[in-house]
Amino acid sequence: xxxxxxxxxxxxxxxxxxxxxxxxxxxxxxxxxxxxxxxxxxxxxxxxxxxxxxxxxxxxxxxx
Numbered sequence: 001x002x003x004x005x006x007x008x009x010x011x012x013x014x015x016x017x018x019x020x021x022x023x024x025x026x027x028x029x030x031x032x033x034x035x036x037x038x039x040x041x042x043x044x045x046x047x048x049x050x051x052x053x054x055x056x057x058x059x060x061x062x063x064x
Contacts, residue, residue: 001046009055012041022050027057034059 002019004012009025016023028042036059043054 001044001051004041004044004053007041009039009041009053012053012055016051016053019051021046024050024052026052026054028054029056036060 001021002015004015007015013023013025036057038058038060039055040058041053041055045052045054
């Protein structure tokens with residue numbers, strides 16, 4: 001399985017689909033519920049049947 005940790009969801013999905021196993025996406029949220037729009041892969045688990053991709057939305061603030 002190709003390492004996709006930290007990648008955005010579209011890139012991670014395209015990368016994993018080329019490996020040939022089905023993918024199941026699971027959203028993970030904090031209890032505080034901070035809103036964000038930068039969706040990134042935080043964990044992957046490969047089973048016999050599929051690759052489970054855990055992702056979360058982060059709020060990224062860039063200071064200039």
